[in-house]
Amino acid sequence: MVTRDLDRELKKGSAELLILSLVEKRARHGYEIGKLIDTRSGGALRFNVASLYPLLYRLEAKGLIEGRWVERASQRRRRYYRLTADGRKALRERRGAWAAFVEAMQRITEAEHA
């Protein structure tokens, strides 16, 4: 029961962290976010349309990001997501938690090496 919770929260938590980090500096649209995760992770992490949008919508529903339609000349309108104040706070917390988590993982795995 606990491990199942853990597993789900791990995936959910890390994916949300990724998205929040990507829209931290500037607003991005969904395709761009997916693309950036793909390229920056060197193809190790990939979100397809079926997993990305539910995530975006959930973050939006939680009030951590905010989507807005933006029209540019000679282009179709796109939905850009930007970080809200709550999102900024959540990002800060999760970065810290993530760093601690990674550090903890490292300590455990390093200990195995020693």
Next chain:
Amino acid sequence: MHDWTQQIRRRIAGMSLDPAREAAAVEEISQHMDDRYEELRASGASEDSARRAVLSELDGDALTAGLRASLPAARERASLAAAGERSAPFLSGLVSDLRHGLRLLRGDPVFASVAILSLALGIGANTAIFQLLDAVRLRTLPIPHPEEVYNIRTARNPWGRTGHFSSYWSQLTNGIWERMRDQQQAFSKVAAFGGQPLNLAPTGEARYVEGLWVSGGFFDLAGVPPLRGRLITPADDVPGCGSPPAVVSERFWRRELGARESAIGEKLSVEGHPFEIAGVAPARFFGFDVGRDFDVALPICADPLITDEARVGGMDQWFLAAVGRLKPGWTPDRANEHLKAISRGIFEATVPASYDAVNERHYRAFKLEAQPLSSGLSDLRDEYGSPLWLLLAISATVLLIACANLANLLLARATARQREIAVRLALGASSRRLVRQLLAESLVLAALGAAAGVALAQALSRVLVTFVSTRDTRWFVAMRPDGRILLFAAALATLTCVLFGLLPALQASRTQPIEAMKSGGRGSSSGGARTAVRRALVVAQVSLSLVLLFGALLFVGTFRNLLSVDAGFRRDHLLVTELNLSRLKPDVEQRLRLRRQILERLRAVPGVEAAATVRIVPAGGNSWNESIGVDDTSVARETANFNRVSPGYFATMGTPILAGRDFDERDRAGAEPVAIVTEKFVRQFLPGVNPIGRVLRQDAEPNGRVPRYRIVGLVKDSKYGDLREDFTPIVFLPDAQDEKPRLLAAFVLRSRLPLGPLTAALKGAVAETSPEIGVDFRAFQDILRDGLVRERLLATLAGFFGVLAAVLAMVGPYGVVSYMVERRRNEIGVRMAIGATRRDIVTMVLREAAVLVGVGVAIGTALAILAGGAAKSMLFGLKPGDPASLALAVLALSVVAAAASVVPARRAATLDPVAALRED
């Protein structure tokens, strides 16, 4: 370019999204798919393979499932936006959380049973006492429009009333009542009633039931219909009515008459006189006094038949209470004005002939007043009201301590789960959800505890009622667990849940994941904060326990003091016998002769060491006082208690005669009236003077004669009304000089024989004189004990709660010290490695515990002194801040706390330092 919208729509169609939201999602996702398609085409994929790749990324049902997981929340959010957007998600899933809590508790049955048991005890005790309090103080009378009914009585005045008081409610004399009834305008109906035990046994050993004297309009005013037959009416209550009809209560009808219809019309023997049963009062009606039921109601006009003191005609015979229904349009103030206005005439016309000038002047100034009677006029309330509030406060404190304990235990559990909680928080679990899950566990505990508590309360309150009932005062309290009680218990449960559950839950949710994980659950700053909370809880627990323990010692001490106080007589091996001579219809001469004769026979019974007659049995509930002066020159006009005894009384009671002589054969009717007085009498009326030979005088009688008594003896002080009171001046008069001997005769007997054979022999001796005489026996100790019901109740319950508090107080220090030892294993290991002895370690740990207990004891002492002040009026022979009790409580609690800390301290000392150091 492809149109993906169909594919997308098909996948999200069943979700009934907000149309605008759906359209936006479809547009956005299809755009993404366009982009992806272009990208694949640009990298050289064929049109067909690019299309298939894009569609495969839609990934079967993954989109539907994903959206379902995120958008329903969005949808609810939109629709519930107006109704407080966050509460709905917070509460949804509560059931599953409760189930989760139940599962957790089942996994830890020891913790669960300890928690539920301590809550059940706390909630049960509180509910039981609240239930009594509710029945006694808060509930209104079960009659139509109780708020219209007022108690009409003599207003309190600085002089008090003089005369004879012979009923449960001695507020008015019959003379005052009749005039008030005839003259008052403020009430549409008025009625009077009085009450006393009545003997139903035609002959032989007495069998007492609760008797109620009622005026003709009593049942009409109450507004209750008869259950069977008819009730007493004004036509039944006319002067000189002889043997009028009687009404019995529903309880009596069931208990004694088998609920037979044919019981109506049967004869009932009351004090040896037959009364016809006219009807049965309805079940819920018990009169106007909460806590006192009646068995048999008789019209006041039948009183002369049964009571020989001519109470109905005696202007100084206080034995009635009156009630009235306020007329529509009359305010209580106006009614009181009216009563005041008619008071003058009423009291002028009823001045008791026995009063002297001073008493008469006071009496003429008496006023009648009306007080609301919406919740009865309960002795029970007067006598037990404040003890009940006090007990409620005590049991609430026990509950508080239990809550502190549970909070501590839950904090410990939360600490154990700290890492799990930290990881879940780190991974995005919401802290609200965590709080809720932790609270759900507490809620389950509180609910189970409350359910067990309500069940326990039923038994407890029954025990309480039996506890305060004595033979002469059978308290009747209609108690059932109604909505109010259940509401009280539910409120308690919620409160306790919040008290012991919220703090640990909030603490846990505030866990700093980074810290928690870095520190491996030890020595972190949040852990430090948590320890501080636990320490504060222990301090609170220790201080509250000290208050309860101190209170328990005070009440137990009070009870012990009363049991051992020098009452001026020897309590053991004394038997009190009351005889009723009314069936023999003796005249005054015969009464005295019968008494002497019976006394001789009783003294002749083998095993009877001494016997005497007595008018007022000490602490027996009756009293008789008169205003007196000493010598004709004396101006002192003060009240003294009176008693009338036969020769041998002081020897029988074990009261030493200090000077002069006992009554003897010389003190006959017609000889010079004599008296024996107590030390207190001398201190008050003849300070520093030898009283023997002096004369005391009473108020002048109607014929102008002033009763004078020559003092022939001085005896040691003894208690009169009850054991609590200070010694009062008492004047003893000889039985043989009684000019108005009563039909009731009481005897005290000293014998070491067991009660059973003794009473049989005594009954035989009385029957030799006449089988028609009613007999009643009681051990004198029982009479005294019945007088101490309140003290016994307080001592027992406060003692029980005090011990409970002390036991609960052990858990706190034990838990905290164990926890501290656990957290500092490392440090202890290091210390031991560098040379600390086991003794040093034990000292170090105990010092920590001593600080907590010390602070708790200091705060507790201050609280205890405050609380003691509140209980002042219920103490006897002890000051509210009694140093000995306080010292004992402090000592007991310190020992308990030390014992609780020693166990983990020793565990710390036996730690293997190597193992402890290797752990981290």
